[in-house]
Amino acid sequence: MRLVAIDKSNWEEAATLEVREDQKGFVASNLKTIAESQFYPWAERRAIYHDATMVGLMVFGRDPDDGKYWLFRFMIGAEHQSKGYGRQALLELLTYLRTLPDCTGITVGYQPDNLVAERLYLSVGFVKGDPAPWGESTARYVL
Numbered sequence: 826m827r828l829v830a831i832d833k834s835n836w837e838e839a840a841t842l843e844v845r846e847d848q849k850g851f852v853a854s855n856l857k858t859i860a861e862s863q864f865y866p867w868a869e870r871r872a873i874y875h876d877a878t879m880v881g882l883m884v885f886g887r888d889p890d891d892g893k894y895w896l897f898r899f900m901i902g903a904e905h906q907s908k909g910y911g912r913q914a915l916l917e918l919l920t921y922l923r924t925l926p927d928c929t930g931i932t933v934g935y936q937p938d939n940l941v942a943e944r945l946y947l948s949v950g951f952v953k954g955d956p957a958p959w960g961e962s963t964a965r966y967v968l
Contacts, residue, residue: 828874828883883899922968943962949966
């Protein structure tokens with residue numbers, strides 16, 4: 826599993842990845858995610874690769890508003906789900922975050938009815954937190 830910066834060489838491939846139809850209300854499209862994150866210079870965009878195949882996307886970074894690291898977007902393409910790639914990608918992200926001297930943990934927000942995401946986050950060690958003011962459930966991983 827590798828996390829590779831999204832740039833002009835791979836953004837179009839990342840933009841074509843989609844979640845399952847029943848998950849589309851849980852996460853913005855990758856095209857919107859890539860476009861929107863361009864306006865946040867602190868956001869790191871990563872394509873998730875299993876061997877040579879791009880299987881997903883994540884956006885994370887230290888939000889200047891609260892000083893905390895957030896996992897803003899995380900998705901695994903429909904055809905690549907249920908293979909353990911999401912779990913592996915999260916573990917790879919946590920390994921990377923441990924190298925950052927200012928990172929003490931990361932928080933993720935997700936739709937309250939997205940129980941698959943919640944189970945995934947909790948399975949790697951995130952702890953469920955209080956609901957966010959904007960209505961999402963949250964979970965935090967302390968490094």
